[in-house]
Amino acid sequence: xxxxxxxxxxxxxxxxxxxxxxxxxxxxxxxxxxxxxxxxxxxxxxxxxxxxxxxxxxxxxxxxxxxxxxxxxxxxxxxxxxxxxxxxxxxxxxxxxxxxxxxxxxxxxxxxxxxxxxxxxxxxxxxxxxxxxxxxxxxxxxxxxxxxxxxxxxxxxxxxxxxxxxxxxxxxxxxxxxxxxxxxxxxxxxxxxxxxxxxxxxxxxxxxxxxxxxxxxxxxxxxxxxxxxxxxxxxxxxxxxxxxxxxxxxxxxxxxxxxxxxxxxxxxxxxxxxxxxxxxxxxxxxxxxxxxxxxxxxxxxxxxxxxxxx
Amino acid sequence: xxxxxxxxxxxxxxxxxxxxxxxxxxxxxxxxxxxxxxxxxxxxxxxxxxxxxxxxxxxxxxxxxxxxxxxxxxxxxxxxxxxxxxxxxxxxxxxxxxxxxxxxxxxxxxxxxxxxxxxxxxxxx
Numbered sequence: 562x563x564x565x566x567x568x569x570x571x572x573x574x575x576x577x578x579x580x581x582x583x584x585x586x587x588x589x590x591x592x593x594x595x596x597x598x599x600x601x602x603x604x605x606x607x608x609x610x611x612x613x614x615x616x617x618x619x620x621x622x623x624x625x626x627x628x629x630x631x632x633x634x635x636x637x638x639x640x641x642x643x644x645x646x647x648x649x650x651x652x653x654x655x656x657x658x659x660x661x662x663x664x665x666x667x668x669x670x671x672x673x674x675x676x677x678x679x680x681x682x683x684x685x686x687x688x689x690x691x692x693x694x695x696x697x698x699x700x701x702x703x704x705x706x707x708x709x710x711x712x713x714x715x716x717x718x719x720x721x722x723x724x725x726x727x728x729x730x731x732x733x734x735x736x737x738x739x740x741x742x743x744x745x746x747x748x749x750x751x752x753x754x755x756x757x758x759x760x761x762x763x764x765x766x767x768x769x770x771x772x773x774x775x776x777x778x779x780x781x782x783x784x785x786x787x788x789x790x791x792x793x794x795x796x797x798x799x800x801x802x803x804x805x806x807x808x809x810x811x812x813x814x815x816x817x818x819x820x821x822x823x824x825x826x827x828x829x830x831x832x833x834x835x836x837x838x839x840x841x842x843x844x845x846x847x848x849x850x851x852x853x854x855x856x857x858x859x860x861x862x863x864x865x866x867x868x869x870x871x
Numbered sequence: 872x873x874x875x876x877x878x879x880x881x882x883x884x885x886x887x888x889x890x891x892x893x894x895x896x897x898x899x900x901x902x903x904x905x906x907x908x909x910x911x912x913x914x915x916x917x918x919x920x921x922x923x924x925x926x927x928x929x930x931x932x933x934x935x936x937x938x939x940x941x942x943x944x945x946x947x948x949x950x951x952x953x954x955x956x957x958x959x960x961x962x963x964x965x966x967x968x969x970x971x972x973x974x975x976x977x978x979x980x981x982x983x984x985x986x987x988x989x990x991x992x993x994x995x996x
Binding site: 633684839847 | 888889905920936939942959960963964966972980981983991
């Protein structure tokens with residue numbers, strides 16, 4: 562699939578004070594940002610977040626494609642995918658300092674990543690298939706953190722001041738994914754249901770921040786539903802189909818404090834142009850589409866618009 | 872310099888991926904299938920994935936295998952001479968679809984004029 566899109570999120574994050582922020586919180590926040598940007602199936606989105614003590618803007622976009630290919634003389638098919646991914650987060654958090662003074666954290670993170678996936682697809686019957694695959698993701702993350710309001714002890718006085726940290730980390734993630742896919746036709750309309758589980762192992766290296774030299778295990782789940790039907794539109798002799806979708810995403814292992822949210826629904830619709838070509842005479846590229854949706858959740862809301870290819 | 876040569880090699884390799892089909896001399900068409908063809912114009916054959924076929928009406932039975940069932944899909948269509956056809960699974964209403972395969976350029980081919988199977992008979996494995 563090809564994705565290029567934007568999303569915006571609102572999150573709740575009760576953070577009491579500077580001393581309550583641990584090294585673990587910093588690590589998990591950085592890894593959660595990279596995982597939410599790069600994990601397969603989570604696609605492109607832009608999220609903005611607006612709470613009394615936390616405002617953030619996160620976007621992620623990817624350009625890539627994934628497809629099955631036939632392995633003759635076998636019931637199972639192969640599956641591959643490649644994607645280039647970019648993401649950014651601007652996270653502003655208000656805390657209470659140890660002396661009771663207000664402390665403002667302004668964190669900017671950027672990530673670029675490459676993802677390659679390879680796996681198999683097992684058709685159980687004409688409606689249902691299981692698709693396990695592995696993805697390798699190489700990510701480069703840069704962070705800039707401004708802490709405003711820290712009290713630096715100076716002889717004979719206390720001074721409130723601002724401190725800036727620049728850090729970077731290179732991460733190598735291995736993701737094991739299993740998709741369960743069900744589809745059924747009702748006349749000219751088609752229903753597709755997908756359940757997806759990702760187990761993510763991340764090895765992070767940082768030359769300038771030892772806190773970020775770490776490993777982490779995370780997992781996510783997604784449930785996707787999509788209903789599509791024909792339209793009267795054609796372009797270059799190829800038909801367009803409408804679709805509506807409802808997706809649910811949960812970053813199960815993330816603490817809410819990491820990004821301010823853990824799960825959300827994504828509801829929207831779009832149009833697919835059935836181009837039906839066969840690049841490199843190897844795999845089928847059925848449709849190029851546009852879509853738009855809104856994001857709804859307990860701690861998050863926003864929207865996404867984008868291009869899709871399947 | 873080396874990067875330019877490698878880039879050029881990759882571009883030339885990709886641009887040569889889609890070859891023009893070669894047809895048997897005479898009034899023939901060709902068909903490629905991602906799944907085994909087991910019957911041609913009513914005659915059982917050893918499973919094959921590509922065939923030269925006479926232009927005109929043809930019928931094929933192709934098996935789509937899954938772990939629970941085998942689907943024996945029957946196609947009948949009018950094949951044109953010097954034309955390539957392809958059968959693949961495309962998430963359509965029936966498990967398999969027959970297309971006219973047209974080379975667009977060296978990078979991609981297009982699938983035209985879908986023909987759906989007359990029926991797909993399901994057998995338990």
